[in-house]
Amino acid sequence: MTHGPPEHPKRELLLDPRVPIRDSMALVFENPSLPLDVDVGCGKGRFLAARAAANRQTNHVGIERIPTRLLKVGRKCARLGLRNVALLHAEAAHAIGHLMPPEGVRTYYVFFPDPWPKRRHHRRRLFTADLLTSLYRTMEPGGTLHVATDDMEYHAAILGLFGNDARFVPVDPLVPSEPEQTDFERIFLSKGVVIGRCSYRRA
Numbered sequence: 001m002t003h004g005p006p007e008h009p010k011r012e013l014l015l016d017p018r019v020p021i022r023d024s025m026a027l028v029f030e031n032p033s034l035p036l037d038v039d040v041g042c043g044k045g046r047f048l049a050a051r052a053a054a055n056r057q058t059n060h061v062g063i064e065r066i067p068t069r070l071l072k073v074g075r076k077c078a079r080l081g082l083r084n085v086a087l088l089h090a091e092a093a094h095a096i097g098h099l100m101p102p103e104g105v106r107t108y109y110v111f112f113p114d115p116w117p118k119r120r121h122h123r124r125r126l127f128t129a130d131l132l133t134s135l136y137r138t139m140e141p142g143g144t145l146h147v148a149t150d151d152m153e154y155h156a157a158i159l160g161l162f163g164n165d166a167r168f169v170p171v172d173p174l175v176p177s178e179p180e181q182t183d184f185e186r187i188f189l190s191k192g193v194v195i196g197r198c199s200y201r202r203a
């Protein structure tokens with residue numbers, strides 16, 4: 001029996017996680033000069049694929065650390081013939097801090113980041129003061145960030161971080177339309193779980 005290489009998202013969808021995305025996105029996007037939106041922790045990519053299909057004049061990057069999930073996203077995007085999606089197999093804080101272009105991201109979406117509810121695990125959470133600095137550095141002036149979580153304590157912590165930071169201005173939260181609801185949003189809504197949402201504009 002022969003063993004082929006491990007299954008992987010289509011090569012042409014993958015950004016090189018070793019270099020800033022400016023250096024590899026010309027290989028992936030049909031038109032690298034379009035505005036850039038980033039789905040952080042894109043999971044299986046329901047939102048990413050729907051958003052990219054409905055907005056072909058925007059490039060989209062999905063960041064995800066679980067390769068099997070990226071594989072599913074890759075299949076969805078290939079089925080839809082999307083040439084405005086790229087995938088990044090990376091840790092989100094590293095990707096935002098080191099790989100995203102300075103003032104190059106128009107919109108960040110962070111939907112249902114792992115909440116790490118136990119106090120001793122809070123330091124593993126994505127949202128930290130350092131992340132806000134990376135977001136500020138990489139967002140276009142006037143760019144937006146949308147967050148949703150099912151963990152109301154994490155929601156309060158996120159509101160606290162942004163509430164103390166004059167670099168971000170609160171705006172109306174994004175409530176996705178049904179086709180753009182993420183997999184986790186659909187699960188939580190079906191169980192009647194309250195969802196905490198918040199959105200910010202970069203000053």
Ligand SMILES: C[S@@+](CC[C@H](N)C(=O)[O-])C[C@H]1O[C@@H](n2cnc3c(N)ncnc32)[C@H](O)[C@@H]1O
Pocket residue numbers: 040041042043044063064065066069090091092093110111112113114126182183184185
């Ligand atoms: C709860 S799921 C939400 C997935 C999707 N956003 C949704 O709403 O359906 C969180 C996702 O973020 C990914 N993730 C969590 N922490 C991450 C990190 N530090 N870097 C990259 N991906 C991460 C997980 O692998 C998982 O797919």
